[in-house]
Amino acid sequence: xxxxxxxxxxxxxxxxxxxTPVAAYVPAVRVGNFVFASGQxxxxxxxxxxKGKLGQDLGIEEGYEAARLAAIRVIAELKSxxxxxxxxxxxxxxxxxxxxxxxxxxxxxxxxxASELFRSVFGEKGxxxxxxxxxxxxxxxxxxxxxxxxxxxx
Amino acid sequence: xxxxxxxxxxxxxxxxxxxTPVAAYVPAVRVGNFVFASGQxxxxxxxxxxKGKLGQDLGIEEGYEAARLAAIRVIAELKSxxxxxxxxxxxxxxxxxxxxxxxxxxxxxxxxxASELFRSVFGEKGxxxxxxxxxxxxxxxxxxxxxxxxxxxx
Amino acid sequence: xxxxxxxxxxxxxxxxxxxTPVAAYVPAVRVGNFVFASGQxxxxxxxxxxKGKLGQDLGIEEGYEAARLAAIRVIAELKSxxxxxxxxxxxxxxxxxxxxxxxxxxxxxxxxxASELFRSVFGEKGxxxxxxxxxxxxxxxxxxxxxxxxxxxx
Numbered sequence: 001x002x003x004x005x006x007x008x009x010x011x012x013x014x015x016x017x018x019x020t021p022v023a024a025y026v027p028a029v030r031v032g033n034f035v036f037a038s039g040q041x042x043x044x045x046x047x048x049x050x051k052g053k054l055g056q057d058l059g060i061e062e063g064y065e066a067a068r069l070a071a072i073r074v075i076a077e078l079k080s081x082x083x084x085x086x087x088x089x090x091x092x093x094x095x096x097x098x099x100x101x102x103x104x105x106x107x108x109x110x111x112x113x114a115s116e117l118f119r120s121v122f123g124e125k126g127x128x129x130x131x132x133x134x135x136x137x138x139x140x141x142x143x144x145x146x147x148x149x150x151x152x153x154x
Numbered sequence: 155x156x157x158x159x160x161x162x163x164x165x166x167x168x169x170x171x172x173x174t175p176v177a178a179y180v181p182a183v184r185v186g187n188f189v190f191a192s193g194q195x196x197x198x199x200x201x202x203x204x205k206g207k208l209g210q211d212l213g214i215e216e217g218y219e220a221a222r223l224a225a226i227r228v229i230a231e232l233k234s235x236x237x238x239x240x241x242x243x244x245x246x247x248x249x250x251x252x253x254x255x256x257x258x259x260x261x262x263x264x265x266x267x268a269s270e271l272f273r274s275v276f277g278e279k280g281x282x283x284x285x286x287x288x289x290x291x292x293x294x295x296x297x298x299x300x301x302x303x304x305x306x307x308x
Numbered sequence: 309x310x311x312x313x314x315x316x317x318x319x320x321x322x323x324x325x326x327x328t329p330v331a332a333y334v335p336a337v338r339v340g341n342f343v344f345a346s347g348q349x350x351x352x353x354x355x356x357x358x359k360g361k362l363g364q365d366l367g368i369e370e371g372y373e374a375a376r377l378a379a380i381r382v383i384a385e386l387k388s389x390x391x392x393x394x395x396x397x398x399x400x401x402x403x404x405x406x407x408x409x410x411x412x413x414x415x416x417x418x419x420x421x422a423s424e425l426f427r428s429v430f431g432e433k434g435x436x437x438x439x440x441x442x443x444x445x446x447x448x449x450x451x452x453x454x455x456x457x458x459x460x461x462x
Contacts, residue, residue, distance in 0.1 A: 023262045024269035025284035029246050031305040032187060033340060036247040039285030053256075055445075092337050093344040097287045100445040102361075107447050108331045115332035130333035131347030131455045133405045134445030137209075137254040137288030139261050147285045151339040177416045178423035179438035183400050185459040186341060190401045193439030207410075251441045291363075291408040291442030293415050301439045 004085035007121045008075075018080035019043070019073055027077040035088075035150040037077040039097070041142035042069035050143035054134075055104025058143050063106075067096060067113030070146040074114075075121065078150055090151040091118045091128040097145040100134030107132040114146045158239035161275045162229075172234035173197070173227055181231040189242075189304040191231040193251070195296035196223035204297035208288075209258025212297050217260075221250060221267030224300040228268075229275065232304055244305040245272045245282040251299040254288030261286040268300045312393035315429045316383075326388035327351070327381055335385040343396075343458045345385040347405070349450035350377035358451035362442075363412025366451050371414075375404060375421030378454040382422075383429065386458055398459040399426045399436040405453040408442030415440040422454045 008015065018027050021038060028037040042050040042065070050066035052058050058066070071094075079085050096111030098104075111132040118126035128148075138145050162169065172181050175192060182191040196204040196219070204220035206212050212220070233239050250265030252258075265286035272280035282302075292299050316323065326335050329346060336345040350358040350373070358374035360366050366374070387393050404419030406412075419440040426434035436456075446453050 021284070023266050023284070023286075024273055025248065026281045027283070029244065029281070029283045031244050031246050034246075036283040036303070038283040039287070090337065090339050092339050092342075094333065095285070097285070098445075102290075102445055103449070104445050105448045105450075107445070112331050119332055127334045127337070129335070129337045129344040129346040129455075130329070130331070131403070131405070131453065132331075132447060133347070133443045133453055134290075135287045136290035136410075136442075136444035137252075137256055137258050137261070139286060140259045141257070142259075145285065145287055147283075149344070175438070177420050177438070177440075178427055179402065180435045181437070183398065183435070183437045185398050185400050188400075190437040190457070192437040193441070249439070251439070256444075288444075289441045290444035291406075291410055291412050291415070293440060294413045295411070296413075299439065299441055301437075 004121055011120060013072060015076045018076045028081045030081045033152050035078055035081055037074050037148045039145045039147040040070045040073035041145050042066035044069055048140055048142055051141045052143055053099045053101045055101035060106050060109050063110035063143055064113035066143040067111050068117050070144050071114035071117045074146055074148050082152055087152050088150050089153040091122055091126045092151050093149040094128045094130045095147050096132040097135045099138040099143050104134055107134055158275055165274060167226055169230045172230045182235045184235045187306050189232055189235055191228050191302045193299045193301040194224045194227035195299050196220035198223055202294055202296055205295045206297055207253045207255045208264060209255035214260050214263050217264035217297055218267035220297040221265050222271050224298050225268035225271045228300055228302050236306055241306050242304050243307040245276055245280045246305050247303040248282045248284045249301050250286040251289045253292040253297050258288055261288055312429055319428060321380055323384045326384045336389045338389045341460050343386055343389055345382050345456045347453045347455040348378045348381035349453050350374035352377055356448055356450055359449045360451055361407045361409045362418060363409035368414050368417050371418035371451055372421035374451040375419050376425050378452050379422035379425045382454055382456050390460055395460050396458050397461040399430055399434045400459050401457040402436045402438045403455050404440040405443045407446040407451050412442055415442055
């Protein structure tokens with residue numbers, strides 16, 4: 001019971017309050033058995049912690065941490081619509097948007113910060129399809145943005 | 155009845171004919187209860203109205219209008235597969251691709267042009283999950299591209 | 309029977325073994341009737357064949373071939389979860405991530421390399437919704453990345 005919450009505790013992760021979008025959208029939408037979570041940036045304690053472009057302003061380890069932070073916020077979004085996180089049957093698809101210098105090519109290593117978190121928190125249910133790519137820019141010059149499609153059991 | 159068409163009239167929006175893709179794809183696909191609409195750029199009257207990069211060639215207000223125009227075309231795509239727009243139960247996910255100078259960070263304000271339109275046209279059913287990010291380039295140097303996943307009641 | 313495999317043979321396409329992700333994700337996920345395939349780059353024989361930015365290092369024809377190669381790998385991913393490719397009822401959505409110089413605007417012509425392949429291999433079931441856009445960078449400087457959502461009959 002409450003396996004996911006237990007995993008979060010063991011990882012010393014406290015979920016933030018569900019982020020309130022600053023614009024005309026909502027944190028997550030459930031339709032049928034699918035949940036679509038809005039894009040999140042690496043904010044903690046109300047501050048955008050990782051700003052800048054990978055391969056120019058930030059190194060891979062910082063990018064990894066940025067992706068992990070953004071993923072924690074995505075989990076808070078998922079929780080806001082499913083209530084009990086154990087109801088999530090699968091993290092289906094993760095998209096990793098990496099703010100990249102034009103010659104940066106290690107987006108996969110950066111987005112692993114999100115992917116490995118989902119595996120740690122959700123176990124095999126965290127195994128997802130993925131795309132990672134380099135954006136030209138991101139909101140407020142965030143280092144990374146992450147969004148997720150999840151699936152809920154009936 | 156026909157609430158969505160009534161809203162469109164009150165907003166003085168005339169939907170264009172459903173855009174015909176210039177390439178090997180279709181405007182929208184319905185499978186199960188989901189509709190996936192192809193990406194749209196800010197075309198009106200057959201012309202790409204907003205070209206260039208935000209933060210370099212265009213300001214936020216122009217970007218907002220560009221996103222709104224692209225969103226109107228997305229609604230035409232949705233209509234082409236659902237017929238009666240009142241059958242749309244939810245605008246589920248909006249992705250906003252903003253043609254951005256490398257240091258532009260106001261993608262959310264730009265994509266609000268699409269998000270606020272969906273809310274005006276579909277009411278609460280228009281509340282969606284969202285991601286907004288900066289691309290390196292866009293087709294024909296369009297300012298914005300918008301695509302949408304929607305959900306239809308049985 | 310086995311129409312898709314027959315089409316692949318007539319096109320002289322040998323599907324590669326399903327690509328093993330180098331990171332913490334899986335090639336494809338099936339939930340309900342949907343299959344989400346991870347992003348693929350133009351790899352053949354273990355080598356990334358097309359590297360560089362369109363409009364700078366590569367021309368449209370090379371980009372087209374790159375998109376086609378990536379799409380072949382996506383088909384291998386789909387096969388890894390559905391077994392018989394004839395069970396795919398629809399290629400629903402194709403996203404084409406094109407590594408682009410800032411002023412390159414022919415992403416649609418590039419992504420046609422994937423779109424036309426899906427039509428050749430799956431027939432009318434290959435008609436999909438699509439978005440094509442220019443990234444700021446891609447993993448290992450790949451020319452193109454392609455991902456797909458597909459739908460499977462019960």
